[in-house]
Amino acid sequence: MKHSILDTAKKVHFIGIGGSGMCPMAEMLYKRGYIITGSDLYESETLDRVRALGIPVTVGHAAENVGDAEIVVYTAAARKDNPEILEGNRRGLAVMERSVMLGLITDQFAKSVAISGTHGKTTTTALITQILVESGLDPNAIIGGKLPLIGGNCRVADTDYMVCEACEYVDTFLQLHPHISVITNIDADHLDYFKTLDNIIKSFHQFASQTSNIVVVNGDNLNSMKSIEKIENAKIVTFGFKDTNDYYPLDMNEEPTACEDFTLMHHGEKLGRVELKVPGEHNLFNALAAAAVGDILGVSGEQICRSLGNFTGVHRRFEILGEFNGVTIADDFAHHPTELTAVLSSAMKMGYQKVWAVFQPHTYSRTYDHLDEFAEALSISDRVVMSEILAVREENVYGIKTADLAEKISNSVWFDGFDEISDYVIEQAQPGDLILTLGGGDIYKCANMIVDKYKKK
Incomplete structure (x- = not known):
């Protein structure tokens, strides 16, 4: 230490x-x-x-x-x-x-597990925490969302185990030197800082090179595999759909369901059957990454599969807030086209009459860099309602507006404020519909506003 x-x-x-x-x-x-x-x-x-x-x-x-x-x-x-x-x-x-302090805290634990990746960090961190808690390994944990099992996003224990997220933005994860690291995937994001995808991959390579024992990496994701080339300080363990990975699924449910179920495999050996309660193919990848870490740390296959099946999600990850007059309200943190595609594709399989995507674009640079991809992702849903772009830390040097995005999406509307958005969707939504608020900013306030207005009706 x-x-x-x-x-x-x-x-x-x-x-x-x-x-x-x-x-x-x-x-x-x-x-x-x-x-x-x-x-x-x-x-x-x-x-x-x-x-x-x-x-x-x-x-x-x-x-x-x-x-x-x-x-x-x-x-x-x-x-x-x-x-x-x-x-x-x-x-x-x-x-x-804050990242410097996180580095100081995690350095105090001999068995630290740091979860990195463009998408899925919070859910994977929560899944690993769930596995380790339920197996009795008694981990410390710092999670970017609330995990129902621990009643929050922090857990303190008197052991050497520490599970935490490792965020790549402005290279903050380079403050960490984990025992085990996870790379869920690598995608073009935060280009206001990184400028190019190659620079992002280089940063993940540096993060992997700071790992002392094992790097668990998405073997199906080309960018992730590029990032671990010539890593000699740690063993590489892969997960993914293909059976060339160390951990992969078999005998998946062939019905087009929202939540995946599968047999968890490790080098041809069956570890058990998993029935996920969280929707989407992206959560299958998150579950495989978590399973790999659990197995590496000695948790039985039976317990890993049980914990994966017990997991009901984290705060702001397809979080169902209620059903009113037959209309379901949910909220999700998705704020990048890849995440929106994953979440909306899952939602469209859930049997709702119509899926309403209520989206708050997050940062001018991301909206500008991925304008066409955002339009394509949001168009998966039946109806799109948007707010103005949330500036966060930026000036609008791009001259980008939500109207530019709306022009590319048929059947979409946008409003300045949450009050107008909530009134509009409540007026338009019909029994059997899903209203799904999406974004990395404070769009959850709009979801809460919709719920409150339904309650008052």
């Missing part, structure tokens, strides 16, 4: 503590005896949960929020002129971006 500032400093302040990557780290450190404070711009359910632990949180950013902290951790979304970052620097404190 490496020595770090966490061995001596005990007071940590989190700027943007309500973020999905920040709150589980704060919770983990708090439960391990550190004194934690935090700040965020807005009230949220997450802040309520953090406060319920006993962590004091301030809404709004100010220098005095830093208090007597020895370490200041900031979210990637924080601006450089944030008064708390400036105060930490002025006082000579250890000021670090």
Whole structure:
């Protein structure tokens, strides 16, 4: 175990503590005896949960929020002129971006498992956590979404096992040096930073080269396989549909169902039968990756298959919010054309009369870079309703608007605000329809608004 500032400093302040990557780290450190404070711009359910632990949180950013902290951790979304970052620097404190802290935390565990990939990180991290918890291996975990089994997105245990997500954006995953790493897939994304797909593959190669024991990689994904070429420091284990992989499915249900069931195979040996409760072919890949990690860590095939079948999903991954007047409302984090294609293809197999894709485009650069692919993916659904593009961290130097996307999708409409969107879909949707909100931003608020308005009707 490496020595770090966490061995001596005990007071940590989190700027943007309500973020999905920040709150589980704060919770983990708090439960391990550190004194934690935090700040965020807005009230949220997450802040309520953090406060319920006993962590004091301030809404709004100010220098005095830093208090007597020895370490200041900031979210990637924080601006450089944030008064708390400036105060930490002025006082000579250890000021670090969240990925650096995640690296320090994971370095404290001898058996760390880090899950990377353009798509499927959160679900695969949650699946692995589910397998390890139910097998009795008692892991620590930091997940980008809430896992029902552990009642949140953080788990603290007194073992050497740590499961966490490894996000590639701005190369944050290069702060990690895992015992086992997973590469779910590699796709063109975050081109505002990486510029080219080749640069993305190079970064994943570097991540794989920082893995000390085993790299579990999607053998069916050409970009993923390119990324592990000439990796000599770790053993390569593959998963995928093809039986040339180390882990693959056999005897899949031939009926066109939303959820896959299959026999889990390892080198020609049957490990057991899996009946997934989460829809989509993409979740079969996530399950195979998780199964490989479980098997590597010594979990029995029977237990792996049972845990995969027990898994009901994570927050904002095809999360059913309710049914009102015969209309089902669901929410999903999909914000890249590949993810939208996977989710909408699954939804169209579920037997709904019509599938309504209610989409919030996420960042100008992604919308601009993948405009035609977004149009193609969204066109899978029966009806498309969109909001304006969520800027996140960008200026609109591309001159791109949702109207440009709407022009490419027949039968689509767009509105400025969630209020108008919710009124429109409630007015138009019929019994038997699915209203599915999609996006990586705050489109979930629109889903909640739709639910609230149905309840009031």
